[in-house]
Amino acid sequence: MRLDELRRLNKLLTEASDPSDVFMALRDRSLQGDAQRLALAGEHRRLESLANPERFMGNPPAQDLAREIVARLGELYRTAIAALDAGTAEGVVPAEVVLPAEVTPPEDPPPQWRASEPVRVGEPAGFESAGFELVAGANRYRLEAQVGIGDLATIFRGRCTAGARVGAEVAAKLAIDRADNSFILAEIQALRLLQQGDGRQRGQLPELLDLFHGGEGQAGVVLGWIDGFDGEALRGRFPEGVPPEHVIWIGRRLLSVVGHAHKLGVLHANIEPAHIIVRPRDHHVSLIDWCYCVIEPARTHQGFRVYNPDFSAPEVAEKKAPLPAADLYSVGRCMLYLCGGDMASGAMPGAVDDRLQRFIRYLTRQSPLQRAQDAWEMFSELERVRAAVYGAHRFIELVVP
Template sequence: MSPGRGPRPDPRTDFDPDDDHRKKAPTPRPAPAPAPRSAPGDPDFAALVAAVHAAGAPGELFGTDQPARWYRRMVRILHPDTTTGDRATATAAFARLAELWAEHEGRGGAVLETRTRRYRMGPLLATGDLANLFRLGHADGDVVLKLPRSPGDSDLIEREATALAQLARDGDPRHRAYVPRLVETFRHEEPGTGVRRTANILSDHSEFVSLARVAESYPDGVDPRDVAWMWRRLLVALGHAHRAGVLHGAVLPEHVLIHPREHGLVLVDWCYSVTTPDTPVPALVARHRDRYPPEVPDRRPASAGTDVHMATSCMRDLMGTRAHPALLRFAAGCSLPDQRRRPQDAWRLLAEFDELLEDLYGPRTFRPFTLKE
């Protein structure tokens, strides 16, 4: 989301910064939700999944007789945190179910009201590790609702709100565009069930794409000269955060967003962040366990070197076999098992990286970048 003089950088433009599902740590957890009445694989589950995806309007699914009762029953069957079968199928159906119920509640356009604002509910944008992301319409411009699927993950949503508020307060204003803006955080009560969970409303970056999407577009690896600008901007985002006293804790391909045409970058999903010194990362994303440095699964305190290690992994994998040997040596020095031996200053590391890039490719020039279909 070394600082010098000059105008505030915009993540959507090329600039020179030198010119200026998770596995939680073993902590006490709330009691598990009741088991669903019917499990994936049962006829009821398969029929319900088909009905949810076939429904073109809320009335086709909920009917007019006790719609809230039918909705609660469907939630019990489809909720991805209580399903016992194909979680991906349940997650997709549950997301569509949430959209239909939101439309039902709004009588043709759901309205979300907080203590300070009134929003118009929009479509589901994405399904993340912990939460569903919905577009919200507002007179000041569209924003994004981040709503955890499980109430037990509210603590991580609150952690994100704390981190983003600290970055806005203590971070260098010139670099704040490298992280999402926290519009507000509030307690959300789910219609029909009364379940309460913490939700965040964030700035909208739906025009950006993740590094995971970039990797899919370039299965044989991305040209290192293109990876260079992504790597540099990611180091800017980390340098900005670390100087404000915040560690990201989960620098993963899905959490690094770029704007291909305008060479912008935003580091998202601060749910795993650390704002207190000598504190472990609170949780890890289980499917990415191999990407974490040893201190995270070992529950040892994280450091700036934790983020550097994970950021380096993203960029090394993005280049694949196209990486220059010198870049691989640079990456190896950032990925040492002992975090005390890794770089701890992202700004200084950026300066070293720039020197290496100039040695390899000469003066920097703007290279248009597009995704392959």
């Protein structure tokens, strides 16, 4: 944070007459209960981090101002929590959210929620009909099809039929059991944090539209639908591996959204091909499913919550403290997978240039201390590799068989 930004934050706090003047979570009509508390805690942590006095070492006046801001933020946060406990928080208007009790996941659902190719309106692709409506405040959604079920949630596809986004395609994600609510709420918190700042990488993230609860109290979230192939489906179309030149731009875009998240203190902690959505026509890449994220581990002492033998870093299995290097390992393993590499030995096809192979091996070193640490540095390094191997930048269409 620059000094002028610190002063603007101080002005906001000085002029605030109520916590809702500072914390947007208290004014968000779509938030209620635990989701509102999580969003409020996330806002507080973010602002407190921005005003950390250690950011202004060597400038005693700025450090003093930062300490005053952190203290004032703490007071407002405690006041907000007390008001929520008492049900008197100013500006808090819970959304009216209704989900029919009869909406339950059908038996024997597909093993994953992404089709082998993009699902579009009018192309149900054999999925079971959902056929129910979801009301969230002024917004209404028609969920037309169940598109799969994962470890934690059932996913439905539909569209907005009333409200600000009429006609837009959406995905509704509903926890299978109330015991899994914390994972849905963690994703909500992460997505709210990741929409902060001015990075264009926000467009590479699921768009959070509304929150809701199921008939048995399960947490649910409505997200904008993301068109494209997931990494598993894309790799399946190329028996010998995705052409390396295309793996490079997929890797760079993935590193950019990971770098954006790390800058805001969020580790995805479960990057795998199924969570990467690639849109070939314009080389757009999205990173989805933030349910297992880790937020500011040094502060929150959160640990890893899931281990994937093919894509998780060794330190995840060893239950070590989360570091950004773990996400970079997973990015490297995804690139190895897309290239058609051997997931056991790490060997890659001869079509993969040695320089790209060395880059992937650097991301996937076993020791986190010897591995790449900074996603943005690797983003720039991968561009240098691309230029060295393929020359001047040019757009080459990815033709999917």
